[in-house]
Amino acid sequence: MAPAAEANPPSPLPLPMSHRSVVSMFGDDGDSAPLWFKKDAFSSPAFDPEAYISDLRRFVPFETLRAELRGHLGGLKNELVELINRDYTDFVNLSTKLVDVDGAVLRMRMPLNELRGRLVMVRDNVNATLLKLQDGLKRRADMSASREILELLLDTSHVVSKVEKLLLELQSMPEEGPQVPQADKSDGFRRVYSNGNLGEEQGASLEETRSRLLERIASEMNRLKFYVARAQDLPFIQNMKARISSADESLDAALRRCFVGALERRDETVIVHCLRAYAAIDNSAGAEEAFRSAVVAPFVQRIVFSQPSGVAATPRSDRLEEVLEEIKVHVQTDCQFLLDKAAAANSGLLVFDFLSNSILKEVLSSLQKGKPGAFSPGKPTEFLANYKSSLKFLGFLEEYCRSQTAVGAFRTTVAYADFIKQWNLQIYFTLRFQEIAQSLDQALAGPSVAQRGLAKAGENSLGLALSSSCTLWECLQRCWQDDVYIDAISDKFLRLTLQLLARHATWLSVGLAARRAGSATNHLGGEWALASAPEDFVLLRHDVELLVRMIKSSYTEEVLALLNGSAEDVTAVVRESLSMGSQSLLTMVPALSDVLTEALTEKCVEVLKQAKGIIATYRMTNRPLPSRHSPYVTSVFQPLKAFVDDERYAHVTKEMQAELITSVSEKITAQYDVLARDMVSVARQTEASLQLLRRGARQRGAGGADTSDNISDNLSDKICAQLFLDVQEYGRRLAALGVAAADIPAYISLWQCVAPQDRQEVVRYTLS
Template structure:
């Protein structure tokens, strides 16, 4: 068969040859451009995009594309040449495949035999594995059964041992020799143990019983461990009555022995019993036994006995004395046990005699014998009792040896229940009503509630108005020792802010009602309509003084009571109080405006007499004036009368300068408007009269000649009079301590009435 031509090869190879010869593909083409490296295509890390982007920086895109196409054509031509060169072998490939099926059969037979052998081996291995797994399972079951049998045997042995020890315990004498009362009354500080009788007569029966009980408790602890591992087995369930009976007998015997040790003040007996209680994990039993045997008697004794040397008082009145007696009993009757239980490495830290015995019994006795101490109906007595209880709790915390112990004591059930008895919410509600109603009564009173200046001496803080005094007293009351409670400090802070807001609302309603002239739409503002304008000076004085006092002494007092709070809490408290004071400070200008407007109106009424100057010079042909008008001397008389009034003298020291400046500026502004209107009206009248005269002269040509200057100087006379008045007005301002040249309205007034040669210099 002829070689395959390029045109006869399948379509993937039917590609046109390039202008280069096929042979050139197998030779070093030194005629190609130097920048075109064919070896780069054979690299394993070849990246077409990176290759093209690198070449495009110095080779035009068309040139690069043409070169790549030439290279592709050369590669295809090389592929066709290679196929044509070995075409004979390629065609003869199918003719050489002879007896392929026979070869396959010959190869399949040994493979099948090998597969059969492997299946047999696999089945044998699987059967052996199953036998081994079954054997291991039986062995594990047997081991588990043996362990369970050993456990049951151990359980039975321990039960028998416990019962034997309990029989031995029963055979022992119940009580030993009695301790003399003098010895028992000496408390735990003197120990009736081996140091006394023990050295002479050996261990007492109580000590022997306690040691045996500790041993029985240890065995009972082991028994409970065994029972917990196999409690579902019938054998263990059948033994439960025996175990329960032994456990109950152990508890009863241990309690009797422990109580007996407490009665005898025997340290050895007590320690052995406590260890026994710890071994059987029955700390509650020891705590209850101590509570009933030791704590309950002296609590009842303190509860029922009156104070020494005084008559019997009602139970609710001697709560503090009751707690003091309890403290004394604790220090004498409980100190030893508390020290032993709290000692490090004693193994007795599981007991909580402070809360579960002492505090629990005290709470129970109070609930039964003194329920009135928890009643907030009488806030004063309630607060005294509550603070006494906090001192008692602090006293108990003094027996805790570490912070963890204090934390455990504070989270105990008895501690929580004890604090729950004190209903601080109701107490605060009563205090809230007391304080808030006091302020409301002062704010809701008639206008007569604005007191005379002697209130400054009465209030001791310089406040001049009864409502302000009431507010300050209420603010102080919130944080006094006989009212304030640390646990509800947030509520007292909120009450403080509410008091400030209530006072600010009262002022705001009054100012709005006075501005509108009607209190219908402003409830609570009726007082302002019946109050004199001068009284608002007292209110302004009080507001400024209250803001200063609260920012200084009161805030310091509040923060001192909150000592120990986090820094962010202190910052929030300070900011909240400053925010409450800010609403008061914003009312100072409005309070000042009421007084300044009233004084301005009174002074302006006198100032309006200046209108008579026009009539005076219009009706008469008076010469140019030589002295000021009489009204000028009385313009500031209302202001002077207020400043000299003894009722307001004590509050004018701080605001006198400001009041003079505000009133003077307002009066001068209205004086300027009044003078300009007068001068303007005079000049218009003068111009109108002149026109009328000229018209009459023209109509009566034969009449005698009339002097046009008869009224020409009307405006000049008025300006001259006003200029004299303004000069005197400036002198009156200076007498009050106000510099007239500092008032822009006075400069405008001066320029309005002054002669041309004195316009630039203000001098009077």
């Protein structure tokens, strides 16, 4: 049957007619595809149809995508058919060659099963061997660990026995050597003076031997503590804790006795051995406490708790300056040798901090007990003096630090922090704040500026006019005086300075608002402005400008000098803050000037209103053209001149007077221009009305002469002539005050309103 099949193979498969094939028949490129259709994506191992479709659908319509995929499917089917047709004979013979496949599978399965069995046996043998090896290694590790623990326990027992033996040897040593003369206990130390050199050398040798033995015991104790730390949970170590604690206590007691004795004799060799022993057992606190109690405490307590002879009932003074100065002397004479030893390079004694844990700690403790009132801010003056003395004392102690790093470490110690915490600077500042702010509030309180008084001749040398301004300046200076200012709270004093400036600016602002409103009902605190004369406001302006100048110049430099050492950005912020604070006062200047300017303008304009009588004069009488100015002109600037000549306002500078005169002159001239134009307009309207009446009477043929002709003829010309004379005199009065009338636009307008036609272009008048 197989040969028959091979002889008559089936015919090749017909190619399916697809859209692409049809297109190819007509000459179009069947393999062309859009750029977005990537055929290679289907062959990727990570191809995800859903992700592929969702990505394409964002910019390709679904129908287009489906048509393209169907076209590609048709192309793939055509390629498959072409491949089958190309190798059709092999494709047909593929099924005929697969003969007795099951038998071949059975023949191959048997050796494979045998090989699997052998591999399983080998694997089991390897696993068993591995387990044996791991078990052996574990037992070996356990034995090694047990051996290490046993060796550790043996070493611990040996070291404990050795320490106990050395302690017995130490106890068997005589407490004192050959007889040595009694020590001199002056200044908290004992200084030995011996007539026999031999006895002194033997005594020193005994103590040195004792100190060396203590150093050796401390070394062994350090090793013992290392062993105990590694095996502290073992029962053997737990049973030995009593022996270890007893040895430790004995060592501490013996070491303290030896160290204190060496301090009393000032035996540097023994002291160094004892310090090394303390360092070896990591008990620096014990050495520091021994030095504190044996050396520092006696002279500190004697100085702090001593009473002057004969005045036992008198309470102790809480001032610390003399106390701390005396303590400094004793530190230099009695403690410096040990501080130098501990701080020496390569000495191995840098673990000790006698500076803070012995000296500063004892000083603080004694001051708290003997002079508790020294830390009370209830008396700010004494508190500040004590605080500055304490800072000097801390600076004195910092001089014993060999580097800036050591200074930083000293400032981070607990004793240093506790010493600084005793000074409650917040309460001190609160008391100073109340003192300074209250003095300014009292100076600003009162019914009027005049009633609070002008500055006295000896009250200030700066030229301030008002006592309230002097008080403000004194408060500003007080914030930074040596008997008030503290560097640690410089930010608070800067804030107080700015608050004082803001308080004064608010006081001025509220007063000006109350004066503009004419009532202090809605402006509490502005009553002073209503009760003050307008002339008082120019004194306020003078003081404000002077204060601002002083703050921006000398005052700011003084503040920055106190902040010397601060960062540049801090200095810039302080300078800007003071400038802004003074600027808040400077913004009040225009309003302060306007009060007096408006008041003087009103007084002058009242005199100026007398010019209205000119119309009545020439309307009711038949006067000829005027030849001299009106009397009112000479009195227009009398209120202004009276203010300038008043000695009470001698503080007002020439520049301020000139500015005030110019401002008032401009306002008066503007009013004068309006008044003159109204008068000329009324005169011309009256003249026009009378002319119409005369013309109507003549047309009616009325008999008799018109008696009003002589009165009304040239009325506007006469008024303009009179006003022109007045305006010229007005300009002379302005010139007498130092104001050029031609520089005032309102005067030019006034001149052109009343001057004859031939003189309107140029403002020119003769000065008397």
